[in-house]
Amino acid sequence: MSELPSNLKANPLLSRWISIDGPAQVTVHSGKVELGQGATTGIAAIAAAELGLRFDQISIAAASTIDAPDEGITAGSYSIEQGGSAMRWAAAAVREIFAGAAARQLGAPAEEIEVADGLFRRRGRNETVSYWQLRDAIDLERSALDLPAPALRGGSVDHEGLQRPDLPQKLSGAAFIQDMTRPGMLYGRVLRPAHPRQRLESFDVAAVQAMPGVVAVVRDGEFAGVVAERDELAAKAVAVAARTAVWRTETLPADDGRNGWIDGVVPKSSTTFIADETAPGPIARRHAARYTRPYLAHASIGPSCAVAEWTDGRLKVWSHTQGIYPLKRQLARVFGLDASAVDVTHAHGSGCYGHNGADDVALDAALLARAVCAPVMCLWSRADELSWSPFGAAMRMQISAGLDPSGRIAEWSYDVWSPPHLARPGIGDGINLLAARSLQSPHASSADTDAARPQGGGDRNSVPLYTLGRRTLTHHLLHQGPLRSSAMRTLGGHGNIFAIESFMDELALLAGRDPVAFRLDHLDDQRGRAVIEAASAAASWDASDPGGEGRGRGIGFARYKNLAAYFACVATVEVSDKVRLLTVHAAIDAGEVIHRDGLINQVEGGIVQAASWTLKEAARWTPDGFAARSWADYPILSFSETPVIETIVLAPAGERPLGAGECAAGPVAAAIANAVAHALGVRVRDMPLTPDRIAAAIHALSEETT
Amino acid sequence: MDEANESAVALTVNGRAVSVTAGADTPLLAVLRQDLHLKGSRIGCSEGYCGACTVLLDGNPVQSCAMPLEAAAGRAVTTIEGVASTAAGEAVRQAFIAEQAAQCGYCTNGIIMTVTGLMSRQPATSRADIIAVLDERNLCRCGSHARVLRALDRAMATLAGGRA
Numbered sequence: 001m002s003e004l005p006s007n008l009k010a011n012p013l014l015s016r017w018i019s020i021d022g023p024a025q026v027t028v029h030s031g032k033v034e035l036g037q038g039a040t041t042g043i044a045a046i047a048a049a050e051l052g053l054r055f056d057q058i059s060i061a062a063a064s065t066i067d068a069p070d071e072g073i074t075a076g077s078y079s080i081e082q083g084g085s086a087m088r089w090a091a092a093a094v095r096e097i098f099a100g101a102a103a104r105q106l107g108a109p110a111e112e113i114e115v116a117d118g119l120f121r122r123r124g125r126n127e128t129v130s131y132w133q134l135r136d137a138i139d140l141e142r143s144a145l146d147l148p149a150p151a152l153r154g155g156s157v158d159h160e161g162l163q164r165p166d167l168p169q170k171l172s173g174a175a176f177i178q179d180m181t182r183p184g185m186l187y188g189r190v191l192r193p194a195h196p197r198q199r200l201e202s203f204d205v206a207a208v209q210a211m212p213g214v215v216a217v218v219r220d221g222e223f224a225g226v227v228a229e230r231d232e233l234a235a236k237a238v239a240v241a242a243r244t245a246v247w248r249t250e251t252l253p254a255d256d257g258r259n260g261w262i263d264g265v266v267p268k269s270s271t272t273f274i275a276d277e278t279a280p281g282p283i284a285r286r287h288a289a290r291y292t293r294p295y296l297a298h299a300s301i302g303p304s305c306a307v308a309e310w311t312d313g314r315l316k317v318w319s320h321t322q323g324i325y326p327l328k329r330q331l332a333r334v335f336g337l338d339a340s341a342v343d344v345t346h347a348h349g350s351g352c353y354g355h356n357g358a359d360d361v362a363l364d365a366a367l368l369a370r371a372v373c374a375p376v377m378c379l380w381s382r383a384d385e386l387s388w389s390p391f392g393a394a395m396r397m398q399i400s401a402g403l404d405p406s407g408r409i410a411e412w413s414y415d416v417w418s419p420p421h422l423a424r425p426g427i428g429d430g431i432n433l434l435a436a437r438s439l440q441s442p443h444a445s446s447a448d449t450d451a452a453r454p455q456g457g458g459d460r461n462s463v464p465l466y467t468l469g470r471r472t473l474t475h476h477l478l479h480q481g482p483l484r485s486s487a488m489r490t491l492g493g494h495g496n497i498f499a500i501e502s503f504m505d506e507l508a509l510l511a512g513r514d515p516v517a518f519r520l521d522h523l524d525d526q527r528g529r530a531v532i533e534a535a536s537a538a539a540s541w542d543a544s545d546p547g548g549e550g551r552g553r554g555i556g557f558a559r560y561k562n563l564a565a566y567f568a569c570v571a572t573v574e575v576s577d578k579v580r581l582l583t584v585h586a587a588i589d590a591g592e593v594i595h596r597d598g599l600i601n602q603v604e605g606g607i608v609q610a611a612s613w614t615l616k617e618a619a620r621w622t623p624d625g626f627a628a629r630s631w632a633d634y635p636i637l638s639f640s641e642t643p644v645i646e647t648i649v650l651a652p653a654g655e656r657p658l659g660a661g662e663c664a665a666g667p668v669a670a671a672i673a674n675a676v677a678h679a680l681g682v683r684v685r686d687m688p689l690t691p692d693r694i695a696a697a698i699h700a701l702s703e704e705t706t
Numbered sequence: 707m708d709e710a711n712e713s714a715v716a717l718t719v720n721g722r723a724v725s726v727t728a729g730a731d732t733p734l735l736a737v738l739r740q741d742l743h744l745k746g747s748r749i750g751c752s753e754g755y756c757g758a759c760t761v762l763l764d765g766n767p768v769q770s771c772a773m774p775l776e777a778a779a780g781r782a783v784t785t786i787e788g789v790a791s792t793a794a795g796e797a798v799r800q801a802f803i804a805e806q807a808a809q810c811g812y813c814t815n816g817i818i819m820t821v822t823g824l825m826s827r828q829p830a831t832s833r834a835d836i837i838a839v840l841d842e843r844n845l846c847r848c849g850s851h852a853r854v855l856r857a858l859d860r861a862m863a864t865l866a867g868g869r870a
Contacts, residue, residue, distance in 0.1 A: 630755065
């Protein structure tokens, strides 16, 4: 790496990244936040390696707009790739500044200075001087732009044995934003409808006001909330508001479970972004299929939560947001403040898989705190968490292809329809905070947006790495649909890879080729081939296995975003009335490994979560509103349903780290679908692969054969 | 607050006798978190489903969000803050750390409490039965399931070794 990393270029002051604290501690100030994915552990391990420190000499500061670099959003599997590389460069620059001072102090040539455990010494000598002894004489208010490129040591400390430093505290007591307290803090809850197209007209304010512990009933336009002395009293009071509320309701299109509502809408745009000019070769056989993915809920175990505090017209917010700076700027706009009057500090929240309710509840808390002139913690209910956190977007994928006489793919046509996968605060010119649209002086949210290529949103991972002959690919961006959608782990990658890798198996069947061999026939990328070969070898893939009788195996492969980690996996299933996922053998190539167990943890978690999405989950609605208001309505994978997982990490020498947090989802979905097809001899193309759908597929097959 | 509905309730929490004045239907979880400042039991669904709030009541795992304070009167409550005081609790918690059996860690304390309660029984609950109870009482969204099962195995091995 010889070029200044972009996040450091944008935040070049070294003091923003690293502070040498006494007596033996160095603090890293990453702008990337801990979402439960372990990214800050990796970033701290990189800093330790560059600074010449043990991991236990590093502490990780909570990211805050008061003192952390602006690194945008923590998303897209970029934390190690971008945040890590910026931290590496900043840490190396700091080390070189200190090494220079150490050389002067020790009377040694700079090139003979070594550092370990925070102690500098001349090679072969015993006399040392530490970061902390040199600290007072060194000014880190220096710009990386003015310094020569530092020599990067590379690697990370103890990447084999490293443990997450945040877990012991989380596994003993207070650790999350929900556990915070501030002097005089009150508790807020907000009244939200149980229907996606409902607006508040009125509720019995006096009855709510009379509930025990209520300090204030807050109403601003169609936004309403309660502030009370205790959280459970606020929850009880808002339940009275809900019972007495009168709503204005618009009708929704019907939910048929297969995204049939898409038929009734005109896309905002249809963009054919690949249209190869090559003439098609001779086509011997053609095949087409349509796949769907439903809306999916983030469904974090902890409800969204924020703490807000107003002091002399300034707003301070604690939030589990993915983007402290975008949230700061959006809050300032809502309240008509200069951005300098708002600060946002990150606090750990429950697992975050994308744009959930974290930002929305921050505005809720700020509105309630302003009304009572006291710090307020606002907490969402489970029902609102499942209804009002933005959903992962529904998708429809249509593929048609032609095989040439030798059984190779000669023509490939792909269309994907999906509402926005990216409606975060800071995207577009509107205010993307839920309550903003409901205020007396409302703020419109951004018009329908999506992530741009090459990463893509609805079209993420819609371009296979395979050689496909003549290709035509079209992304139909829909307006916001029946449910509010935004970024959720992989964006369109889960649906697109499910469709592409399912279809590859369908074509392999048509061509009479083994699915693994068929993929390798069409794949030149060596790292891609390597993960497919490693996963299939680990699973003892048997090309002659006929499947059937309720047992099957399937493969799935992709390079996440076509830019990040390579991933392939083989799933085995047993299908009776329902699909039982038995094993997943996975192979990942994420380049240089920073924290081995952290990487494997992300892969294992990704496999389990993707299995849950693919087998069980769909966010639905009825004419009465949201179909899922409690966990009973939105089942997720249970412990007994967990497959046996084996992960092989390929770490080719000399390759830079590649984002790995999201790479498993699409390939796992496809591997399961392919294994089910192998077990049943019939394919289910609509997620989730529920018992009803399995039964329908078996029934259809028996109708066909009788 | 309506004083008439409040009364003092005596219970034991992590081995310490406490008396709490609150509405009798106040959830035990709210009392633990707000009155006793024991915040390791998490707020999850508040309807007795996800298990993030699991504590031990006289040694048995219960979901404290769905249990009124009065149901705990005169009984012994153990939270994650006190779990390490028993051999089983310490073995389970250490096993979860050794296996790094968490991602965000929000659900984990509830799982540790469920597993600890079941493993402390005589005779100890079987692995399959523990998993069946986890299925009914605890949810994890990050997908730490495979690690949780490894931590369970490690804790069972530790305790078996200790007893041998």
